[in-house]
Structures are given as C-alpha cells and as structure tokens.
Amino acid sequence: MQVIKYMFQPHGDVRGQLVALEEFKDIPFTIKRVYYMYDTGEGVRRGFHAHKSLEQILICIHGSCKILLDNGTEKKVVPLEKPYEGLYVNNNMWREMFDFSPDAVLMVLASELYDESDYIRNYDEFLKFVKEK
Helix, strand or coil: CCCEEEECCEEEECCEEEECCCECCCECCCCCEEEEEECCCCCCCEEEEEECCCCEEEEEEECCEEEEEECCCCEEEEEECCCCEEEEECCCCEEEEECCCCCCEEEEEECCCCCHHHEECCHHHHHHHHHHC
16 A cells, blocks of 8 residues: 655744645645544544545644554554645545544545545445445
8 A cells, every 4th residue: 555645845934834735736636625623532533434536635733643544455554743744545545543642633635525425434335345446
C-alpha cells in the first residue's frame, strides 16, 4: 500500500506561520467540503468507514493523532504531527483515527459533498466491496 503524505509550504516570519492550500496545486482534487474534529476524548477512535468515491486530505492542524489505513489486504498506521503535512486518503480505503492528543484538531478536505450512500460503514461489507473491484 502506498501512503501519500503531502508536505505543504509554510510561509512565515516573525508574525508566525501561514499555509495556503489550492485545488490541483496543493490538493489533488476539487475541495467541496471541509470539516474538522476537536475535543476528542482520551482513548476514543473515530472513522470506522470507507468511501466508494470520495477522496480526502487529512491535516492535524493542531496537536497530533494517528490514522489507520486499510485497503483490504494491507494496513498501515500513519502519524500526523505537523500542521503543514497532509495525508491523502483515496476512496476504497478503510480509515480509523485514534490516539488524539488532548489539543488535537484534525481537519479534513473532501472531494465531494456529504453523501451517506458513498459510505461503507461495515468492515465485512468493505472487504467484499474491495474484493469485487
């Protein structure tokens, strides 16, 4: 399984840092939805789903967390610890987010608007889906 991490270009000086993200320049798709998670309790795991067509970039803009990626045959854990790195999550990829630091803010850039029919929320159904692909 290939893990793609983007290193975004921070621009900074004595005033602080700024990261700008542009579609098809820094992000490999049109951004149709942005959301973020914060105040995730200790020991809480999130995600537990895959998408049939949606692509995402995950950026832990504050604090840190870990992402478990599973393509149905291989699993990898990817730490997100810097606000200028983003993890690309392709469709047909099971994901779980965990080990959030108390101050973690995980932002997600999505290629599509929310569509419940695009979700696969049952792991056995996910395995069947990717096997049929």
